[in-house]
Amino acid sequence: MTPRDNDNRLIDSFGRVHNNLRISVTDRCNIRCVYCMPESVTFLPREHLLTFEEIERFVRVAATLGVDKIRLTGGEPLVRRDLPKLIALLAAVPGIKDVGLTTNGILLAPMAQALWDAGLRRINVSLDTMDPQRFLELTRRTGFEQVIEGILAAKAAGFDPVKVNAVAIKGTTEDDVVPLAAFAREHGLELRFIEYMPLDAGDRWERGKVLFASEILDILTRGIGPLVPAPNQDPRAPAADYDFVDGRGRVGLIASVSRPFCMSCNRVRLTADGKLRNCLFALDETDVRPLLRGDSGDAEIARALRESVAAKWEGHEINTARFIKPERLMHSIGG
Numbered sequence: 001m002t003p004r005d006n007d008n009r010l011i012d013s014f015g016r017v018h019n020n021l022r023i024s025v026t027d028r029c030n031i032r033c034v035y036c037m038p039e040s041v042t043f044l045p046r047e048h049l050l051t052f053e054e055i056e057r058f059v060r061v062a063a064t065l066g067v068d069k070i071r072l073t074g075g076e077p078l079v080r081r082d083l084p085k086l087i088a089l090l091a092a093v094p095g096i097k098d099v100g101l102t103t104n105g106i107l108l109a110p111m112a113q114a115l116w117d118a119g120l121r122r123i124n125v126s127l128d129t130m131d132p133q134r135f136l137e138l139t140r141r142t143g144f145e146q147v148i149e150g151i152l153a154a155k156a157a158g159f160d161p162v163k164v165n166a167v168a169i170k171g172t173t174e175d176d177v178v179p180l181a182a183f184a185r186e187h188g189l190e191l192r193f194i195e196y197m198p199l200d201a202g203d204r205w206e207r208g209k210v211l212f213a214s215e216i217l218d219i220l221t222r223g224i225g226p227l228v229p230a231p232n233q234d235p236r237a238p239a240a241d242y243d244f245v246d247g248r249g250r251v252g253l254i255a256s257v258s259r260p261f262c263m264s265c266n267r268v269r270l271t272a273d274g275k276l277r278n279c280l281f282a283l284d285e286t287d288v289r290p291l292l293r294g295d296s297g298d299a300e301i302a303r304a305l306r307e308s309v310a311a312k313w314e315g316h317e318i319n320t321a322r323f324i325k326p327e328r329l330m331h332s333i334g335g
């Protein structure tokens, strides 16, 4: 197949065009964030994981349908051996303009240059606190210093901006908002706060535990100074960006709960074991691993992807009584 023509695009029944594919490369992780993953978990058998060749083939097919943006995630993507090789493979797929990565940063410092050299250009590092003790409580692991080193190494390797993602949990992370913003301003990082979503292990989530974007904005205004909406924002981007009026730094607010952005969603997800998910909160999946492993042709893979996108629902229903939490937890979906 050759890169897409426009008739071929992935369009759902609400007219949303999908060009953004998130690929989870593993369900394993080297930390255990309380809002994401249980302490003890049975991981996928290795033979269930898509190989690099299978992922590349899927991306080649997706590119013919208009996918031009890829983000690798997990689990923790940097625990997947030889990840730079996969990045190089995907960056070379005709039609793919952009390969990004979301990581917890623990293994990043020694890998940052290799990731850049492989063709990675966008990196998001997850960090919820500047307090090593709170890091330990939230992640149930050590590693705060490695994450900081990883962020600085990514910057030194050329990633610009390095984005830092922080989950915002009421009653837990309020005191982290200003120190994170101060760190981001000092090092020229783009900080983004993500409202806590109901994808956690152990059913800890409640609406009352979501630290809302508006509250974060208030904390930042009081603790650092006023912010204004950033100019020229991409209306399809999940984050609403704000600039500090003093010109030192930008903060993004991902208000998945208080201001869902489902109607501009352009994403589809592939799990590490080859299941297509048309929404983070989807209850149904399409298994494409048998297609990638068997003797199916690219046309069948394309049909599966097209049908998955076509069946996408209007939006997650977190704010309604109809909401049903998906069985898969965040670490095995790929956030």
Ligand code: SAM
Residues within 6 Å of the ligand: 029, 035, 036, 073, 074, 075, 076, 077, 102, 103, 104, 105, 124, 125, 126, 165, 166, 167, 194, 195, 196, 197, 198, 199, 200, 330, 331, 334, 335
């Ligand atoms: N291990 C990588 C990392 O830490 O960035 C990639 C996977 S992680 C699941 C992707 C993102 O999802 C992280 O920024 C993480 O903080 C976020 N996340 C996990 N559980 C969440 C939840 N319940 N609500 C909001 N964000 C969550």
